[in-house]
Amino acid sequence: MNYFLAKTEPTTYSLDDLERDRRTSWDGVTNPQAVRAIREMRPGDIVFIYHSGGVSSVVGIAIVKSQPRDDPKNPKSAVVDLEFAGRLGSPVSLAEIKQSGKFDDLALVRQGRLSTMAVPEKFVAWIRARNPKATI
Template sequence: MNYFLAKTEPSTYSIDDLERDRHTTWDGVTNPQAVHAIREMRPGDIVFIYHSGGVSSVVGMAAVKSQPRDDPKNPKSAVVELEFAGRVEPPVTLAEIKQSGKFDDWALVRQGRLSTMAVPEKFVAWMRARYPKAKI
């Protein structure tokens, strides 16, 4: 199983929307590095959902339910089906992630505008330690 992080503006599509809908097609990604991350996703992988803008935090998780495929609206992009897998409560802010000093080499910290990315195993371990009851 691999882990990824996908950013969304809560005013566009929030963790509340994903929880209500139960599943969604994750689309609208155009940055080549972010598209590459989507193309690496496989069913069973976990995606941390991150609200960007404002609070900037990891707020929930989704499970990848499909193989990635070309975006029918943009052949240079890719889409994948995600299913709601839970909330991260309390959310983990970007400030907390940066203050830990453990993730300075991660794209979330280095490339603030990158919308979708792989998650390093050390972040997964850090999250498991913070949320021992969560299914991370």
């Protein structure tokens, strides 16, 4: 199993929307590095949902439910289906992530505008420690 993080502007599509819809196609990603991350996703992988736009926090979890495929609206992009898996009991802010000093090499910290990225096991363990009731 692999782990990823996907950013979304909560006014565009929030964790509340994903919870209501239960499942969505994650699309609209155009940065080549972020598209590459989507193309690496496989069914069963875990995706941390991150609210940008002033919230700047990891807020929930989704599960990849499909193989990645070309985006029919943009041949240079890719989409994948995600299913709501839960909320973090305590959202984890970007400030907390940075203050930990453990993730200076994480794309979330280094490349603030990158919308989708792989995250390492040490990040997953750190999030779990802050949210022991979350199903990660």
